[in-house]
Amino acid sequence: MSTLKVTAERLVIHPHHNADALELAQVGLFRAVVAKGAFQTGDHAIYIPEGAVLPEALIEELGLTGKLAGPAHDRVKAVRLRGELSQGIVCRPAELAELDLAEVEPGTDFAERLGITKWVPPIPVHMSGDITPAPELLPWVEVENIKRYPDIFTAGEPVIATEKIHGTACLLTYVVETGEVFVSSKGFGKQHLAIKEAATNLYWRAIVAHKVAVIAAELASSLGATRIGVFGEVYGQGVQDLAYGADASRSEPGYAAFDIAAEIDGEVRWLSPDGTGLPSAPVLYTGPYDEALLIELAGGVETVSGRGTHIREGVVVRSATERYSPVLGGRAIGKFVSDAYLTRKGGTEYE
Structure with a gap:
């Protein structure tokens, strides 16, 4: 498993060819499905990677109640949405609303501030x-x-x-x-x-x-x-x-x-x-x-x-x-x- 870091990233937006109301936000080479019009190319947003465990309040804020992986439905996992692979979550959490994400020091980790932890699988x-x-x-x-x-x-x-x-x-x-x-x-x-x-x-x-x-x-x-x-x-x-x-x-x-x-x-x-x-x-x-x-x-x-x-x-x-x-x-x-x-x-x- 990779290191968990929740960071502010510059986005590149691509069309979702199988859904009129969805688009793809690219971070690095990852692409995450987002609502159409929520972001524009050049915008900065928070990227939450696979393997992250989200607190209940953030899950509710993002409208993801019951939609994430794991017994508690709180873990970010790669999924296919209308035929497109979505890896991670792109969002602007209310907790960080006062920040200009474009001005944040690259690599700044917001995991602790957002209450996000790394998923650790059970040991058989x-x-x-x-x-x-x-x-x-x-x-x-x-x-x-x-x-x-x-x-x-x-x-x-x-x-x-x-x-x-x-x-x-x-x-x-x-x-x-x-x-x-x-x-x-x-x-x-x-x-x-x-x-x-x-x-x-x-x-x-x-x-x-x-x-x-x-x-x-x-x-x-x-x-x-x-x-x-x-x-x-x-x-x-x-x-x-x-x-x-x-x-x-x-x-x-x-x-x-x-x-x-x-x-x-x-x-x-x-x-x-x-x-x-x-x-x-x-x-x-x-x-x-x-x-x-x-x-x-x-x-x-x-x-x-x-x-x-x-x-x-x-x-x-x-x-x-x-x-x-x-x-x-x-x-x-x-x-x-x-x-x-x-x-x-x-x-x-x-x-």
Whole structure:
């Protein structure tokens, strides 16, 4: 899931070809359905992204009572309205009426002021466990949606796109000095907490089955690293709604590494898992950055199982040569998520 920020954005308005009373307000590469005439190109408005949970008063003010996602009908989710994909909410909340949104400092986050929080999915029992402090855990970097930040990459820049797997993120850190292995989920990892080893825990089952800790130790030795972080996706039957062809007879979950962090001489370097002996996310494209091509590539069917058993979640794009992104204030990495994935029925979103 992406970082939650509720910001003031300049709009570009497009016609809605299937509804006379509706239009499309574009923010970045996202488009949200709005009432016709509510906004003009060049106007500034508040953009509330997917994954936001709204307070009851704001829901009522926006006329969205009973129309949002989740048991409490309070969560923003991508939907199709008269055939057009609508991602997020564009509005001018009364709470901010006194502000000239065009003059607001870019990137100012209004989430707290508006009482908006980030949706955190529940943790199933098999993904939870006893936790312990892990200050040496190497944290994973949140991957933002390129549609929200379309200037992460420049046209023609060499990039690599791997398949985004719908599972649950698994973080492992191997500490050379002590030989300790810390395993965590993305949610616990943000708090520098690790999950104690247990045969029933999903993450530890994947780590043991795929010898991730063993390979991490070997990498540390060959690279002269003091810490190795391996970041992967645990997937399969019983993990999320997309199982990649796995069935209940498979005793261990699937696992695919998508990033490695090596701390060498006090500096963290990001490496590809290819060639390490770890199973890794399929590479779908290597070449010049082409926005339209990569958006199309985010759709289609999965390649993880080799059988195309269901829709693809999307793609993760990174620069071919690791670099800093001034747009993100961190690594140049982002994702495109498929429309079919966003609007599927009965989907699960455990972290």
